Amino acid sequence: MFEKVLIANRGEIALRVLRACRELGVQTVAVHSTADATAMHVRLADESVCIGPPSATDSYLNIPAIVAACEITGADAVHPGYGFLSENARFAKILEEHDIAFIGPSAEHISVMGDKIEAKLTAKKLGIPVVPGSDGGVSGFDEARRVAKEIGYPVLIKAAAGGGGRGMKVALSEDEIDTALSTAQTEAKVNFGDDAVYIERYLGTPRHIEVQVFGDGKGNAVYLGERDCSLQRRHQKVWEEALSPALNAAQRKEIGETCSKAMAEMKYSGAGTVEFLYEDGEFFFIEMNTRLQVEHPVTEAITGLDLVQEQLRVASGATLGFRQEDIHFSGHAIECRINAENAETFAPSPGRVIGVHQPGGLGVRVDSGIYAGYSIPPYYDSLIGKLIVHGRDRNECLMRLRRALGEYVIEGIETTIPLFQRLLGETDIIDGEYDIHWLEKFLAR
Known part of the structure; x- marks a missing residue:
């Protein structure tokens, strides 16, 4: 079992992880932004390290600061909670390179399942039932119309790197497919830095x-x-x-x-x-x-x-x-x-x-x-x-x-x-x- 776990998160999930560690006799390190200095998980942890200003980009998403906090405190593992860096394959890989355990799956599995196109292909290979749709990304209007016609309308266009409903558009008919595609690609680029999208059947009342x-x-x-x-x-x-x-x-x-x-x-x-x-x-x-x-x-x-x-x-x-x-x-x-x-x-x-x-x-x-x-x-x-x-x-x-x-x-x-x-x-x-x-x-x- 680990000797000391750094909790790379905040709020209720950081407190949840802290409690599990304490029951196992594992020491804890809380990291926090300046805005969270009085948070309960910071107050209860064995040690705490401030990793930046309020902005999540400069604190909870700041990989160098978190790795430095591990080295300063001697933490031999990191629990990422959910959100923030919990599904960041690069973060998991960097921790591995620093001989710090990532409490989660391998960087490879995070990467595969983090790309929705690759995840769907992987699931299909493993025998998991998938929504009928494109085998990969769809970029052009002609390809989008062809795929949508094969699937049957209505269809859903989704950002490959998306989540939270961003980069998702429904096309009820061929008249709507071009606008839906371009809108989804634009949203995907703005929100995820990647305009790759794919198409699948739209389910009405799932x-x-x-x-x-x-x-x-x-x-x-x-x-x-x-x-x-x-x-x-x-x-x-x-x-x-x-x-x-x-x-x-x-x-x-x-x-x-x-x-x-x-x-x-x-x-x-x-x-x-x-x-x-x-x-x-x-x-x-x-x-x-x-x-x-x-x-x-x-x-x-x-x-x-x-x-x-x-x-x-x-x-x-x-x-x-x-x-x-x-x-x-x-x-x-x-x-x-x-x-x-x-x-x-x-x-x-x-x-x-x-x-x-x-x-x-x-x-x-x-x-x-x-x-x-x-x-x-x-x-x-x-x-x-x-x-x-x-x-x-x-x-x-x-x-x-x-x-x-x-x-x-x-x-x-x-x-x-x-x-x-x-x-x-x-x-x-x-x-x-x-x-x-x-x-x-x-x-x-």
């Missing part, structure tokens, strides 16, 4: 289902069930649950085994998530995230596993500590992402937290780094906490969530807590009948 996988890099891999992440706003997840109310046990086993077999063949190491669109009983691969997900706690709730501790063990060279037959799913779990935003306009609401009362009780977990007197900086993502509830079944889980939201108080800023209270009054949510467009339509009423 659900977003993702399979949690875990491997040890030695050919051992398992699946840990799926999460339903269909409630999204502007392609950003808002509410996640496990297991999905849309799948039965046979479907769960089939797609799970497909994914774990592929990971074993790749010799994938650590936590990963294979994401799908699911419609009319079929799964279609979207992408693979080669890191820990924001929503990993719902998987932990139904499996009883600490995924961060498993990441640490595997990255330190240990073989996977469990087999597929050791994995059992218990009950149901839901996570609500609590953002510092107005619940109706979604305008950011940074500022000083005057008071906090977090819910508790059986089956209730809150992952958050805020406290009374803490000032939420305006420079980063607005996620300030995650409310995770677990029940014996989905009905009990929903009742527990309603109770927990009623107890959750954050004073001094606006949050999205009222949004979730509204959602719990909707029949479609209670019945689990929603797709990836449901929330946008609900908010547009």
Whole structure:
């Protein structure tokens, strides 16, 4: 096991990693920008190093500063959390060159799955079902029209290096394909520095289902069930649950085994998530995230596993500590992402937290780094906490969530807590009948 882990992140995920390290007796180093000097993970870590000014580019994305922090403190491993440098193959490679362990998959796997065109081709080779579409990038109008005609309209044009809904355009007919292509290429270039795009069939009312996988890099891999992440706003997840109310046990086993077999063949190491669109009983691969997900706690709730501790063990060279037959799913779990935003306009609401009362009780977990007197900086993502509830079944889980939201108080800023209270009054949510467009339509009423 590692002696000292540097946590190259901030907020609730940095605190989450710190807690896992502490339970394993591993020392921690927090890095932070000047804006995060009083953050909870900085206050609780064994050591801390300031790596730059508030801008993420100059701090949390500053690779030389992070490597220097490792050398100064003697950290022998880095946990990247999610976001920032968590899926940066160059960062993983640089750490390797400095004899510092990257707590995640290999740079090669990060690189392959980070390019959506290459990821789709790889998934197809590994037997994972993919959305019908172009075999590679599409650049010219003539090629785009030909591919779209073969697939059948409507089609979706997507940035190869994209994410978060940027560089994505729908063409409902041939009349729209040229404009959609040029717009998607422009957005891709502006947001990702790469104008490569590809085309695939546009699914009308799919659900977003993702399979949690875990491997040890030695050919051992398992699946840990799926999460339903269909409630999204502007392609950003808002509410996640496990297991999905849309799948039965046979479907769960089939797609799970497909994914774990592929990971074993790749010799994938650590936590990963294979994401799908699911419609009319079929799964279609979207992408693979080669890191820990924001929503990993719902998987932990139904499996009883600490995924961060498993990441640490595997990255330190240990073989996977469990087999597929050791994995059992218990009950149901839901996570609500609590953002510092107005619940109706979604305008950011940074500022000083005057008071906090977090819910508790059986089956209730809150992952958050805020406290009374803490000032939420305006420079980063607005996620300030995650409310995770677990029940014996989905009905009990929903009742527990309603109770927990009623107890959750954050004073001094606006949050999205009222949004979730509204959602719990909707029949479609209670019945689990929603797709990836449901929330946008609900908010547009």
